[in-house]
Amino acid sequence: MADIEMEISIPTDNNGYVLLQCPFCGEYFKLTPDDYEDEGILDIFCPSCGLCGENFITEDVLELAMAMTKNVAMDMIYDAMKKWEKQFDSGLITFNAGKKPKPEPENPIQSGIEALTIIHLPCCQRTAKIKPMLKFTGCYCPFCGVKEYEPE
Numbered sequence: 105m106a107d108i109e110m111e112i113s114i115p116t117d118n119n120g121y122v123l124l125q126c127p128f129c130g131e132y133f134k135l136t137p138d139d140y141e142d143e144g145i146l147d148i149f150c151p152s153c154g155l156c157g158e159n160f161i162t163e164d165v166l167e168l169a170m171a172m173t174k175n176v177a178m179d180m181i182y183d184a185m186k187k188w189e190k191q192f193d194s195g196l197i198t199f200n201a202g203k204k205p206k207p208e209p210e211n212p213i214q215s216g217i218e219a220l221t222i223i224h225l226p227c228c229q230r231t232a233k234i235k236p237m238l239k240f241t242g243c244y245c246p247f248c249g250v251k252e253y254e255p256e
């Protein structure tokens with residue numbers, strides 16, 4: 105069986121963004137790990153309320169990350185077991201992988217997060233993913249806290 109490396113990190117989405125949540129207003133938004141971990145970025149501002157927080161990785165997000173990581177690992181284990189099933193099939197030993205384990209629910213926040221839209225912050229030359237609604241109401245730049253009224 106192949107080694108399964110378990111690394112609990114916040115999974116990125118298809119566009120390479122990680123999910124963050126404002127500790128003050130609960131707003132979800134996404135930044136690229138490059139920007140989030142950039143040493144030049146000292147504070148992250150919530151695009152919705154404009155407050156800057158210490159930690160935008162909340163328990164909800166961590167829980168979701170754990171569920172997603174676990175599901176990936178479970179799939180890998182199940183696939184490996186399925187392979188064993190085939191290998192042992194012809195021999196005397198029978199091995200049954202059984203039913204595929206039920207994935208951990210990645211909801212309820214998952215669906216809301218998927219609807220986030222990429223914006224370009226001209227002030228910082230960076231991008232973020234925010235709720236489409238914030239494009240109309242204006243949002244705060246997560247990197248400098250400046251209010252952008254018409255983010256692209």
Ligand SMILES: [Zn+2]
Nearest residue numbers: 126129150153
């Ligand atoms: Zn906020």
Ligand SMILES: [Zn+2]
Nearest residue numbers: 227228245248
């Ligand atoms: Zn900015």
